[in-house]
Amino acid sequence: MLGTPGRDPVAVVGPGAVGLAFAARLAGQGHPVTLCGRSGTAPVSTVTSSDGHGTRTVEVAWRGEPARAHPFRWVVVATKLHQGDAARAWLERLADGDTLVVVAQNGIGHRELVAPHATHRHVVPTLVHFNAERHGRDRVEIRQDGPGLVIGDDAAGRRARPLLERTGLGVHTVADFTTAAWRKLMVNAVANPLTALTCRRVEVFGDPSVRDLAATMLAEVAAVGRAEGARLPPEAVDDVLAWLDARPAGAGSSMLADRLAGRRLEYDGLLGAVVRGARGHALAAPVCTAVLALIAALDARPVA
């Protein structure tokens, strides 16, 4: 049986921007946190986080090899979607029948990612609405301008809520997680590739032609979302554009950050999922399909 989180140890798989934010906040509340990182990389023993309230450094433990890991009651998975094999290799060792797995990722396939290592009852799909930017390997800057963490109103979500509240990031429970996930996917399937392709921050959506392109893509994404059961009214397109307009100056996207850092791009689980969904429902999504081809080509190998 899962109890209340107390000061239970927590394993964080994927010590990137989001993983470090969880680690910093939970270790700051007295939870022993173990970062589970890529093998062969230097261990991280402290995490320094800054936000609107100041800067704080906490101690964490490090594991670089799944083979040496043991089960934890709480696991937070914060790898990128294309790093699913890595997450599963860790879960094979970190998860047992009692483990609750918080999957803090963009996209819509949170449960599929962790199957078969955690059953439906033990998975908490979590939408991340704060912005985290990693500086070096052990520093993270947290910008909060949204609802924080969004989870579903189910048994696993209710069990995880006390732990997630300890992060101080804000936890919102929604009855209709499918719609919440597709609303977030509308942003990520459009804003992430268009900022990465243009190498411009969200101010790019002020250009009339880019705005038209974004609006067309958003309408295509919304149509697929509706076919998948999300309740997305026609105004959802304008809502997303208005949300982008309201981003603070200089806001970018995780995909733009990855392009600038020369890392792989997280496109397959975002725009790729939309295009696959469109095909599955026999819906036309020509503009999303074209942008997907460009972003996939960009990811394949940039000119040296």
Ligand SMILES: NC(=O)C1=CN([C@@H]2O[C@H](COP(=O)(O)OP(=O)(O)OC[C@H]3O[C@@H](n4cnc5c(N)ncnc54)[C@H](OP(=O)(O)O)[C@@H]3O)[C@@H](O)[C@H]2O)C=CC1
């Ligand atoms: N950053 C943000 O503000 C937001 C991010 N998200 C979503 O959250 C998720 C995480 O994003 P983000 O934190 O930005 O991504 P990052 O790329 O910063 O972090 C991913 C982490 O996973 C690690 N990793 C890769 N392979 C392995 C492995 N084999 N074992 C263990 N760790 C591994 C990476 O290691 P290494 O450091 O060695 O590369 C990296 O630390 C994504 O789905 C993203 O879309 C959602 C909203 C906002």
Ligand SMILES: CC(C)(CO)C(=O)C(=O)O
């Ligand atoms: C919402 C947005 C675009 C900003 O953090 C995001 O989720 C990302 O960068 O991936």
